[in-house]
Amino acid sequence: MNIATLPTVSAGNLRDAILAHLAYSFGKSPEAAQIEDWRMALSYAVRDRMVESWFSATRRCYEQKAKRVYYLSMEFLIGRLLEDGIVNLRLQDQAHAALAELGLDYHAVLADEPDAALGNGGLGRLAACFLESLSTLACPAIGYGIRYEHGLFRQSFRDGRQVESPETWLLQRHAWEFQRPEARYRIGFGGEVKTAGGNTTWTPSEHIDAEAFDTPIAGWKGRWTNTLRLWSAKAPDPFDLESFNRGDFARAAAPEALARTISRVLYPDDTTEQGKELRLKQEFFFTAAALRDILRRFDSEYDDLSLLPAKVAIQLNDTHPAVAGPELVRILHDERGLPFEEAMTIARGCLNYTNHTLLPEALETWHEGVFGKLLPRHLQIVDRIDDAHGRANPSRTLSMRANHQVRMGELSFVMANRVNGVSALHTGLMKDTVFAELHRLHPERIVNQTNGVTPRRWLLSCNPRLSRLVTDTIGDGWVGDLEKLRELEPHVDDAGWRERYAEAKRANKAALARWMADTQGLKVDPQAMFDVQIKRMHEYKRQHLNILEAIALWQEISETPDAGWTPRVKIFAGKAAPGYFFAKDIIRLINDVAKVLNADARTRDLLQVVFLPNYNVTLAERLIPAADLSEQISTAGKEASGTGNMKFALNGAPTIGTLDGANVEIREQVGAENFFLFGMDAPGVMARREVPDHARKAIDADPRLSRALAAVADGTFSPDEPGRYANVVANLSDHDYFLVASDFTDYWRAQREVDTAFADRDRWTRMAALNTARSGWFSSDRTIRGYMADIWGAESLQLD
Numbered sequence: 001m002n003i004a005t006l007p008t009v010s011a012g013n014l015r016d017a018i019l020a021h022l023a024y025s026f027g028k029s030p031e032a033a034q035i036e037d038w039r040m041a042l043s044y045a046v047r048d049r050m051v052e053s054w055f056s057a058t059r060r061c062y063e064q065k066a067k068r069v070y071y072l073s074m075e076f077l078i079g080r081l082l083e084d085g086i087v088n089l090r091l092q093d094q095a096h097a098a099l100a101e102l103g104l105d106y107h108a109v110l111a112d113e114p115d116a117a118l119g120n121g122g123l124g125r126l127a128a129c130f131l132e133s134l135s136t137l138a139c140p141a142i143g144y145g146i147r148y149e150h151g152l153f154r155q156s157f158r159d160g161r162q163v164e165s166p167e168t169w170l171l172q173r174h175a176w177e178f179q180r181p182e183a184r185y186r187i188g189f190g191g192e193v194k195t196a197g198g199n200t201t202w203t204p205s206e207h208i209d210a211e212a213f214d215t216p217i218a219g220w221k222g223r224w225t226n227t228l229r230l231w232s233a234k235a236p237d238p239f240d241l242e243s244f245n246r247g248d249f250a251r252a253a254a255p256e257a258l259a260r261t262i263s264r265v266l267y268p269d270d271t272t273e274q275g276k277e278l279r280l281k282q283e284f285f286f287t288a289a290a291l292r293d294i295l296r297r298f299d300s301e302y303d304d305l306s307l308l309p310a311k312v313a314i315q316l317n318d319t320h321p322a323v324a325g326p327e328l329v330r331i332l333h334d335e336r337g338l339p340f341e342e343a344m345t346i347a348r349g350c351l352n353y354t355n356h357t358l359l360p361e362a363l364e365t366w367h368e369g370v371f372g373k374l375l376p377r378h379l380q381i382v383d384r385i386d387d388a389h390g391r392a393n394p395s396r397t398l399s400m401r402a403n404h405q406v407r408m409g410e411l412s413f414v415m416a417n418r419v420n421g422v423s424a425l426h427t428g429l430m431k432d433t434v435f436a437e438l439h440r441l442h443p444e445r446i447v448n449q450t451n452g453v454t455p456r457r458w459l460l461s462c463n464p465r466l467s468r469l470v471t472d473t474i475g476d477g478w479v480g481d482l483e484k485l486r487e488l489e490p491h492v493d494d495a496g497w498r499e500r501y502a503e504a505k506r507a508n509k510a511a512l513a514r515w516m517a518d519t520q521g522l523k524v525d526p527q528a529m530f531d532v533q534i535k536r537m538h539e540y541k542r543q544h545l546n547i548l549e550a551i552a553l554w555q556e557i558s559e560t561p562d563a564g565w566t567p568r569v570k571i572f573a574g575k576a577a578p579g580y581f582f583a584k585d586i587i588r589l590i591n592d593v594a595k596v597l598n599a600d601a602r603t604r605d606l607l608q609v610v611f612l613p614n615y616n617v618t619l620a621e622r623l624i625p626a627a628d629l630s631e632q633i634s635t636a637g638k639e640a641s642g643t644g645n646m647k648f649a650l651n652g653a654p655t656i657g658t659l660d661g662a663n664v665e666i667r668e669q670v671g672a673e674n675f676f677l678f679g680m681d682a683p684g685v686m687a688r689r690e691v692p693d694h695a696r697k698a699i700d701a702d703p704r705l706s707r708a709l710a711a712v713a714d715g716t717f718s719p720d721e722p723g724r725y726a727n728v729v730a731n732l733s734d735h736d737y738f739l740v741a742s743d744f745t746d747y748w749r750a751q752r753e754v755d756t757a758f759a760d761r762d763r764w765t766r767m768a769a770l771n772t773a774r775s776g777w778f779s780s781d782r783t784i785r786g787y788m789a790d791i792w793g794a795e796s797l798q799l800d
């Protein structure tokens with residue numbers, strides 16, 4: 001069949017396509033089909049519609065000899081894809097109708113899809129938003145990552161404690177990937193390096209094959225489709241027949257099992273030493289496979305390697321793919337015979353690096369023992385790169401090879417054409433702190449690209465009620481050009497329009513309350529303020545500041561229940577890395593506090609606390625449209641950007657937050673009067689840390705804080721084990737690196753301002769609506785345009 005002749009989609013032919021796939025792709029009759037079969041059949045029918053633009057995009061790239069962008073990332077937190085596809089192809093009405101004709105509920109079918117949790121948090125979700133924007137902008141691009149069999153662990157609670165179990169998204173059938181057995185590369189590890197006659201050769205001692213799985217990513221209106229290519233690890237010789245014939249079945253199967261470990265699990269961040277070597281293997285595995293693939297494609301079009309920087313832009317998403325530097329130099333020098341300096345120059349012309357955190361513990365380093373054992377040739381090349389850089393910059397004092405470590409941040413910086421931060425504040429701090437010296441040597445290299453989020457997922461599809469109102473008001477041009485939301489501003493003055501805006505939020509809240517009742521057995525009042533903090537659990541994000549404020553509020557409400565309090569439901573969600581015990585204590589504390597507060601008949605109509613398990617993209621899509629207040633309360637200087645903050649503002653939840661990450665730019669955009677600012681700024685934080693006993697002083701100065709901490713310490717929330725939180729209390733009283741105590745008083749003040757503002761519902765609706773109208777700048781389309789112009793030198797290809 002000529003795919004170009006697929007008819008335009010009506011509900012009728014979508015229904016026929018679903019039935020055809022049900023029969024011919026899955027061998028099921030409608031009578032026998034389970035929900036998963038229907039979901040797969042619908043997905044295939046939708047996927048068919050992407051293939052045409054996928055082929056034409058590829059063709060266009062080759063015809064125009066376009067520069068391609070390659071986004072290398074350990075994580076792509078793509079979540080569910082079916083609705084994304086339906087929305088971007090604008091098949092919602094047809095899909096609803098087709099399923100209805102088949103006697104099926106649209107939402108139930110969509111909800112059957114597993115949430116592909118192939119990331120920890122913001123870094124991975126950003127990569128997923130970027131892929132969608134790259135397609136929307138018709139920028140030729142491929143995302144490269146790992147096809148983890150087990151994504152981020154599944155979280156549940158037992159007695160309030162986090163329990164982890166394996167994520168098994170691939171146990172269900174996955175509709176979106178195309179296996180590419182022909183795209184398979186052999187990746188080496190270990191072994192030895194020999195130099196003879198001026199040539200160096202690396203002979204690895206171990207090999208693992210990387211096999212490609214491609215997922216099409218359709219942009220808005222389905223006009224352009226790029227590829228997400230994920231690598232799966234396979235043994236070169238899957239089966240040892242000799243052992244099998246001897247009856248040693250375990251040994252016979254061992255090569256495959258061993259190889260597969262490489263793509264088996266996504267590492268939770270912030271964990272400790274265990275698995276370090278395996279993680280380095282993962283990093284090299286996917287990076288090396290991506291580079292081979294990139295060069296194969298380049299070789300098929302060009303025969304002059306000096307053209308590489310003009311045709312290839314590689315983005316290193318954090319330092320995880322930093323071995324791309326030495327690996328590309330190795331290929332160009334050892335395998336292709338270019339002089340070392342030239343190999344370095346070409347590699348540097350292609351590579352760019354995004355830094356996503358300044359937290360010292362998150363800046364990757366590898367001990368030279370491990371690095372040299374797995375990648376002996378690369379260690380030599382790193383040293384040569386470092387020498388060359390040192391010679392070219394004699395005033396340099398730093399090296400990428402300090403204390404027997406290989407420092408991936410420095411390596412990435414030195415090997416990059418451009419280095420970018422992810423918000424204005426973060427980029428400034430990069431220049432002043434971790435990369436101060438490199439910035440002095442290369443003042444043109446660091447650029448800022450403030451993060452963004454895709455409006456297709458984070459407004460159009462997750463919040464249909466608000467989207468409908470926006471489209472009714474200003475037309476649907478905002479979906480592809482989010483800055484158009486500004487056109488809503490004049491309507492904010494119209495009381496009737498504000499009522500419609502408020503109605504959308506009320507309906508979203510009622511839906512969330514129903515869902516919480518049905519699935520979690522929780523009863524919450526949808527009239528109350530929904531105050532939401534959802535993100536990975538980390539001390540710098542300060543979920544403990546939030547729960548301490550809840551405790552203090554509860555204590556105060558108990559004393560004066562009739563003081564006109566604004567009813568609130570505090571909603572938390574987030575996973576703690578399994579080895580991060582302090583963060584796990586905070587989860588347990590929040591659950592313990594929730595138990596006591598929610599059982600208190602005197603206060604529970606005014607204050608409730610809820611911790612929803614297993615935070616993921618799907619849960620975020622459910623919570624954000626129903627939020628009234630967005631908690632973005634990190635210690636200033638620690639949150640590189642945040643992207644949840646943007647999603648909340650866009651969906652009409654004003655922020656209570658510090659001057660950190662992209663909060664700063666959100667406040668500029670939405671207006672200071674529509675943002676609840678509190679706390680120290682980044683310089684204030686640094687100064688405060690120098691004050692001896694800063695935590696004690698803050699606690700002594702604030703009776704509310706002292707009383708809240710005392711309740712945690714005396715077992716009010718853990719009567720069966722009063723000392724359970726001794727460690728948390730000690731940390732906050734003595735050390736308090738993240739300045740929870742020092743920011744508490746101002747946080748309390750800002751929260752009471754929130755109460756007052758929320759009590760005047762019309763005022764609140766105005767603030768919320770202005771947040772929506774002024775968040776257009778946070779589209780990832782704007783961010784990607786910035787990368788294309790300032791980092792990649794890539795162009796949008798003409799769309800018909």
Ligand code: NBG
Nearest residue numbers: 122123356422639640641642643
């Ligand atoms: C995270 C930051 C966030 C930021 C995302 C995306 C890492 C290492 N960093 O603030 O903590 O929004 O990256 O840039 O996950």
